[in-house]
Amino acid sequence: MEELLQPSTEEYWKTYTDTMENKKVDVYTISNNDSIEQVQHYTTIRKYLDGSNVVEERKTNISLRYTYPKEMEPLLFENGLDILHVYEDWNKSLLSKDSEEVIYVCKKR
Template sequence: MNDNMEEYDNPISYDIENNAYVGEIPFLIEWASKKRGTIIDLACGTGRITIPLAQNGFNLIGVDLHAGMLEQAKKKAEELQLKIEWLEQDCTQLDLNCKSPLIYMVGNSIQHFHTNESQNMLLSSIQTHLEEDGIFIFGTRFPSAEELLQPSTEEYWKTYTDTTCNKEVDVYTISNYDALSQMQHYTTIRKFKNADGIVVDETRTHISLRYTYPKEMERLLLENGFDILHVNTDWKGTPISNDSYEMIYVCRKQI
């Protein structure tokens, strides 16, 4: 997984582009409010969700493999005078000094675990660090035909303003799906425009993501010691359907 991190090599720019995504927070606060103890945010990145939960009074541990993202998370937490424990660890080999009543993994991070072996190792590691009757919540993209069979040509995605350079950025993607490995290979193109709307710079990053089908995920979770409580299509609790874009799982450690 270490060679699949181009997208995260500039943590400050990552924050600028992604900080608007906060849809998970109310859902996670609702579940966190039902539990007592330290909550673990896996693949926490720059603390996009870790920090808001800590601001709501919960005790958090943030775990990530990317040192640069963790440094950015630490800096942000220190500026807000928040006490959060940040750990640089591989999520498939967690070595924490506690068990948690609630572990979550958002941002579709589970798609970074490309092989059956790494998926099993991840879930086993999480299971080991959950308290009895503990809850694991995560999201992953829904493998619909529309999602997987995107054209392998440059396609517009979104526009944002990069405040580090005061330029508007148009973002495009190129997608190539490998059905045998269930991997979508993305190229993300960012075109930086000056005040006149002229493109003055362009960057490209690459990332590969594993897609897991609903029945496949059901078997994977059950075999690794989890009961599925809910499968939603969004962080508002809408039931999953054929038109879903995401799969949000709420699982309980089997007793």
């Protein structure tokens, strides 16, 4: 749910050091949610710094579609899969209302 509430204006996310270019990088994101298509469009902006001056800016885009468990289950069934297990992570932890991921183990019918 948190992912769908991201701001549609440029917002600071984090800073890291690019060891290949030996530059500090400030990372910003812009997020737009298309609620009709259920797609979240993200732009990530990396600002490469030399001291406090931005010397280069690189942008990448990704579009993600989030599917909730009650939507996913019929989709899997309709496509010939039976759900064997549902986990919240790759450690096979049980799914809870606070889970950030859903892992389905399925078998083809």
